[in-house]
Amino acid sequence: MPNIFTYFDYRQFIKDCCRERQKVNPHFSYRYISQKIGLRSTGFLSMVVAGKRNISDRIIIALCKILSLKKRERSFFTSLVRFNQAETHEEKSHFYQELLSYKESPISTIKQDQYEFYTKWYYSVIRELIAIQQVSDDHQHTAKLLKPQIKPAQVREALEVLSRLELIYKDKEGVYKRCEPVITTGETVRSFEIHLFHKAMLDLAKSALTKIHPDERELSTVTMSINEEAYQQIKEKTAQYRREVMAIARTVNVPDSVYQLNIQIFPVAEKKDKSST
Numbered sequence: 001m002p003n004i005f006t007y008f009d010y011r012q013f014i015k016d017c018c019r020e021r022q023k024v025n026p027h028f029s030y031r032y033i034s035q036k037i038g039l040r041s042t043g044f045l046s047m048v049v050a051g052k053r054n055i056s057d058r059i060i061i062a063l064c065k066i067l068s069l070k071k072r073e074r075s076f077f078t079s080l081v082r083f084n085q086a087e088t089h090e091e092k093s094h095f096y097q098e099l100l101s102y103k104e105s106p107i108s109t110i111k112q113d114q115y116e117f118y119t120k121w122y123y124s125v126i127r128e129l130i131a132i133q134q135v136s137d138d139h140q141h142t143a144k145l146l147k148p149q150i151k152p153a154q155v156r157e158a159l160e161v162l163s164r165l166e167l168i169y170k171d172k173e174g175v176y177k178r179c180e181p182v183i184t185t186g187e188t189v190r191s192f193e194i195h196l197f198h199k200a201m202l203d204l205a206k207s208a209l210t211k212i213h214p215d216e217r218e219l220s221t222v223t224m225s226i227n228e229e230a231y232q233q234i235k236e237k238t239a240q241y242r243r244e245v246m247a248i249a250r251t252v253n254v255p256d257s258v259y260q261l262n263i264q265i266f267p268v269a270e271k272k273d274k275s276s277t
Contacts, residue, residue: 004073010080011049037062054085118197126158128258135176
């Protein structure tokens with residue numbers, strides 16, 4: 001049977017388990033499992049694996065039994081289900097921490113500092129600030145340079161984390177310098193960490209509406225009705241724009257400011273049901 005501790009998606013684990021069991025027992029299917037655990041709909045598990053339905057605690061327990069999971073495997077599977085199905089950022093973060101506690105999981109090999117790097121908006125800002133200011137261990141001075149200001153203790157924490165991640169280093173004069181970033185994680189974990197980073201920066205953008213003078217910020221929105229083809233075109237244009245912005249940034253030899261650029265496009269209404277036309 002597949003090793004549950006190598007998975008970050010419980011749906012894929014269920015799918016792989018069925019595939020393995022079918023090699024021995026051709027009748028071991030989603031329908032078979034659904035009947036065994038007493039589900040009214042024999043197609044329910046298929047929808048779960050397809051990501052169209054979630055499972056309850058009762059079904060979690062039943063699945064653990066029919067898949068013959070041992071105690072620690074059952075515990076990990078439960079945390080994995082709750083992580084995948086979490087609806088809020090707080091819930092997802094909580095169950096992510098639970099997954100970190102399992103030494104058998106490859107997720108535990110990721111430094112906690114790397115996880116934290118994406119949860120604190122000022123980590124990346126301080127790293128960029130080092131490119132334009134002389135940042136030393138005068139944490140109180142550095143704290144005043146950020147918008148919004150943070151506490152000296154937060155600056156100290158950020159410098160420690162950035163140093164451990166080898167994103168910055170301290171020279172002989174006690175001044176911090178930037179290194180090339182080296183942060184590598186699995187794709188599933190990285191997607192969650194980037195989610196944390198995006199949330200932190202969106203929160204920062206909201207505060208900019210009231211705390212940053214209009215002359216120092218540019219915030220605009222547009223609501224539009226489009227189709228899938230237009231969405232894909234806009235998505236590509238957005239990616240192209242981001243690349244052009246980064247190209248401009250790379251031409252700046254002597255930066256004097258640190259800016260955050262956020263780009264978002266997301267649906268604000270359900271798609272039109274084509275079957276009803």
